[in-house]
Amino acid sequence: MAGAVQAETIGRQLVDQYPITAWNSPTYGLTYLPPSYANSTAQYPLIIFLHGAGEVGDGVAGLNNLLGTALPQKIAQGWNPQAVNPIDGRTYEFIVVSPQAPSASRWSYSYAHLQHILRDVQARYRVDPARVYVTGVSAGGAGTWSTVTNNDATFAAKIAAILPVSAAGTNTGAEEANIPGIGGTGVNVWTICGANDAWMAKANQFVGMINGGNPPPAQPAVATGIPGADHTAAAWNAAYDPNWRSNVFNLSAYEWLLRSKRGAALSNTAPTISPIGDRTISAGGSTGAIAFTVGDTQTAATALVVTASSSNPTLVPAANVVLGGSGADRTVTITPAAGQSGSATITVSVSDGSLSAARAFALTVNAVAATGDVTVRVDFGPAAVMTSGTGWNGIPGYSAGHGVANAVDSTGAGTALDIAITRNFVWAADRGVASSALYPQTAQRGWVASDLTTTGAITISDLDPAKTYDLVFFGSSINDAWVSRYTVGSRFVTLDANNNTSRTATLADLVPTAGGTLVVSVTAESGGTGCLNVLEIRSRSGGNPAPPPPPTPDPATGDVTLLVDFGPASLATPGNWNNVSGHQASPGVVNAIATNGTRTAVSIAITQGFVWSDGSGVASSALYPQTAQQGWVASNQHATGKVTIGNLDPAKSYDLVFFGSRIEHAWIARYTVGSAFTTLDARNNTKQTATLRDLVPTSNGTLTLTVTADSGETGCLNVMEIRSHAPSAPVSNG
Structure with a gap:
């Protein structure tokens, strides 16, 4: 039987050894025991954590690799794993066992090893047999799935819940084929993954297979995507952060695990709804979307039913109370009846089908005289x-x-x-x-x-x-x-x-x-x-702005607008357009033409080459001719394009309007002049523009534009407008 190595610690965790075969071949790992463990005779919930492929290692020194991410990292940083059980309201401390696979495996442990590790850990430590949980990231997430997909009902019966995080599928096709049978094991499942991770689709697929299985699980399996996260440590560090809350359960991972206990059915408790403050609005207005949250320890937030009522239907008819949102994040919008003022009590209720909770708030509607611009x-x-x-x-x-x-x-x-x-x-x-x-x-x-x-x-x-x-x-x-x-x-x-x-x-x-x-x-x-x-x-004042007419020069000031089309020569735009064709450094256009057909002294040149040009902008004429919207030049990490505008009037200010469009590609371009910059999402864009205003040329009459990628690795430019005007008066901040 393996055991702790002379009470040596790494990252506040015991250096330990566990058997991974029937003949007790040992592996190293880290064991965390709660501060109260030494002076107690109590049993403790157990979390077995399985690392990703990047955290393999050999011997005692290799255990430091475990401290770089997820749960072992949280412990090393000083957090003592514990949580409040949402069922009984008690605080539970966890034992955490993190076995480490050797470098040669290039993967993580799974059911074949955990059946021996769990037997050893339960023999040596005071583990609550009703609260054994398995979790892991990436390759360890695949190992987590394996604990309930290997046709070993006896072993699965020892597990109360599993929490695969960014799981790299399953280790074998046979394990995946057994996913629909998890409902019959009695093991509760919550899988978490970065919303942008390619494995998110597999997580959703597995949850659908479990909930559609025969028998279905008593507690439906749930998949949660972490917004903006990919298959990186950002996803699993968030999942194991005790302060992170899911928008489905409104629980941390640890609180959710404690809901599951072998041999005990989950009792139903009433859902919850956050407080909603009183509101005062003006007649003819609206509250806008008032945000609140709902939750339930047994029922997923998506299954909760929200209703609302008004105590004064003359002021606020039932049809004027509109509910919105989904999951845990809900909204209520109230629009009083036209010409009405007064007060009403608005009651918002949430139900799980058997129990309910409610919040009431006062709405006051005042008649307010019209005011000028402020x-x-x-x-x-x-x-x-x-x-x-x-x-x-x-x-x-x-x-x-x-x-x-x-x-x-x-x-x-x-x-x-x-x-x-x-x-x-x-x-x-x-x-x-x-x-x-x-x-x-x-x-x-x-x-x-x-x-x-x-x-x-x-x-x-x-x-x-x-x-x-x-x-x-x-x-x-x-x-x-x-x-x-x-x-x-x-x-x-x-x-x-x-x-x-x-x-x-x-x-x-x-x-x-x-x-x-x-x-x-x-x-x-x-x-x-x-x-x-x-x-x-x-x-x-003045109402909603109408689309501006095509600019014409002001006879008093000579202010003009110049339209510049970038892209391949095959997509040059005819008429009063200035075509800067190709992507390499070139003289471009001299004596640029204005929208009214007059020639100017302005020059537009590519002074630092872009990486390439193409015609894959969206074929639309929502803003400009189709040829202008289709063609573009682009920068990436290998080449940063620059455009220099020359012979401008140093006594004037200029607005530069940018349009970028690329079919299907998630590109956000950044346009920079001096210290000022703006960004534009080019993906399938047909009419959005970005503007840099009140730019002042150098004393010799130039502005230099740099086009880079703000995100998505590439930034493109299809059209640029150059608009001259008299310098803006300074705006007081008083």
């Missing part, structure tokens, strides 16, 4: 650095429900606007650069942030649907290489927050919903985190 400034971050004084609205904290009603404008006058966090950010901190270059120092210092697992959202309500709005974003964090993405509907803009003191990003001409709402999502464009310190909301 600017509303909002400060996000911790309460300790909220900005006070005339013209500021502070939203302290980072969780849904925090907000401000009847926000004040920059003069201190009240408005009808409500601004609320409607989806949790991951945290708030005082880490922005301590500067007052644009806003008060407190506003520039504090932020809320999203990361790869949590996407924060802000809902702006009671906007005037007859107006358009510009949203100005400011983000700053000290020495963090973060680029934030701010998205409203299908439009987004990015901002480099690293040590930022004065840069902002703007989404212009936004049109609210008919109910008067805009929803802003904050995500990480790069660097793993996206932050928001300040949001400005600027209204503009």
